[in-house]
Amino acid sequence: MSEAPWLTIIGLGEDGPDGLTGASRAALEVAEIVIGPPRHLALLGPLQAETIAWPVPFAEGIPLLMAHRGRQVVALASGDPFWFGAGSVLVRDLAPGEWRAFPGVSTFALAAARLGWPLEATPCLGLHAAPLDRLRPVVAPGVRALVLLRDGAAVAALAEWLARQGFGDSRLHVLEALGGPRERVRTATAQGFALADIAHPVCAGVDVVGQGRVLALATGRTDDWFDHDGQITKRPVRALTLSALAPCRGEHLWDIGAGSGSVAIEWLLAGPDLTATAIEADPARAARLMGNAARFGVDHRLRLVEDRAPEALAGLAPPEAVFIGGGLSAGLLDTLWAAMPPGARLVANAVTLESEALLAQWQADKGGDLLRIELAEAAPLGRRRGWRSAYPIMQWSVLR
Template identity: 75%
Template sequence: MAEAPWLTIIGLGEDGPDGLTGASRAALDAAEFVMGPPRHLDLLGPVSAETIAWPVPFADGIPRLMNLRGRRVVVLASGDPFWFGAGSVLVRDLPPGEWTAMPGRSTFSLAAARLGWPLEATHCLGLHAAPLTRLRPILAPAVRVLVLLRDGAAAGELAQWLVDQGFGKTRLHLLESLGGPRERRRVTTAADFALDDVTHPVCAGLEIAGQGRVLPLAAGRADDWFDHNGQITKRPVRALTLSALAPTPGAHLWDIGAGSGSIGIEWLLAGRDLTVSAIESDPARAARLTGNAARLGVGHRLTLIEGRAPEALSGLPVPAAVFVGGGLSQALLETLWLLIPLGARLVANAVTLESEALLSLWHADRGGELYRIELAEASALGRKRGWKSAYPIVQWSVVR
């Protein structure tokens, strides 16, 4: 018979032990050690086990927990530990048989119950340890968002950030200590926020309103969403390139010669579980790239590698797609063909005659699709208008 799990993760609400199930109480009674943040230990009250306050930063507590492996240990977490909670981190390196979890009522469920919002139609974000910019891709009038915040001060920071984005009319529902005796709910707008006594734990319900700029869902966002020095894959070409890259759920992209990062960032905006390794050798462009990704709320899913391909490709996650926007050469294509797995998609854009000739040879040898993209934009020509042509782009895309 298999041994019982040594680790039990219990979701504790603001009502403390009153909200525990019989199974949770039994696990606590059998525990030799109880670990948790000081606030949770205070909510729990006296127990027979030895209590250990989880340290700050959070990562410092993992080795201490692992040192207790094989003993009876309970770890306290907020509400549902596996919904923007600590659960996934705690069990990341443990096989299923070593742990069990007993979730409580999640803050999101309690907030939705107070506000009457359908959770399936509400964005839920945990921003207690993440920047407010994670909200940027979903800011649009009439959108509803539930946000877990770091502390009371973060509520004021959120309000000011919404004002700065042009969404000062957003209605804020401040929900404090949900489910416990200190529960409190107050309503204001971002522009009128003047509360200085918001207490932790706090969840904010946002009904987005205002005239702020909305980030479109379709690929090919306007160039001015990105900080750049003029060297950027222009909007129409970017849309065609993203179509050729064909992002799919969970896919990883190598963005070679990433520049301002517009291709990689558009890739990340296509899905919340997409990731990018961006290779860029110029420090100024690399700084713009990371700044753009952070401002548009996707910086946590982009890894910058400062260097040149193919040398900089060593040790990167296996890609589902590769984009070559700079540094195109015979040596690079040969290396990529050896590195990328079967089924991976390779897309390269060329402007110079030499690069065009190279892509033409690879297309003839390896197949795929080869396009010549020519664009012209109406512009002033004296007192009338005429067509101003951009340099044509040759694009080769192929599945390995």
């Protein structure tokens, strides 16, 4: 293989060759093969190189590209290929010296330039093939967000979604074919959205207005955010549990006996690069927890294992943190302690006397902290009010 990169990735805008840099033009001149979506190939016009249309679905194009490994190949992508683009997928299995990239101006940059919005303060989401619920953690009155969408039908679906969430007064700036001769910018409200003939590619600038429900940033969201059958770590205990689990960037959680999935979901909401595995043996609860995760827009980062621990732990990617919300036993602790890597954090909650005794024994042997959580809430007592106590909970947190 030549020492020079065989693959060049070029980010192409709607202005076609007019927006190419000198380096991009030079790569096209020496290319043996140019592969890309038909729309991009049409923007470039006639080429000396052999042209190949990237197939649909997208994944089928990867082996097609790799079949020409070692030849001079140019792959075309939209705007900046490494910002919600195909770039990371194209180079995933390549060594650094095999490829180079010349990004174009991203759609987000063009949209911000049209609307006057500061990109550093504007959430940017790529929802070409992702559910609109990914917006759920973002939407709040006064928020502005830029969203890449598949087509005009997806823009209408976004408007309907916003109205359904209680933000029907939001303004939608529909930005079509930015940077090219077909560019068009129109504005409408989400409620009663009726814009038609929306051209691809399209970006929506969402200016959120309304009285819809807003997801709090702090852990310990109220229980009514989650569908459950009573098997849920209640809000105050969940907040203390997440504090003990202490999610950090890029970490993975095992949530054992996940129930409604509230702990795993709040873990995932703590950061966009966090992941989790939820272990739940009950089929109805397993389905319910995945529904909860989808509603919060985090289901793509949650893996469900529908089985019982400790058998379900075999073959799982090692965690940085583990929570035991159900199924606590001596056998489970033995298996977990052997499976957890050094430095991993374990948090276990116990309600019964037998479980408390087990955690006290393990804390005496392994160390860590024991916390007794006793909560009471005001409740009617005759004509007055009194304190209604919940069952006390013992929490053990320890570093492996």
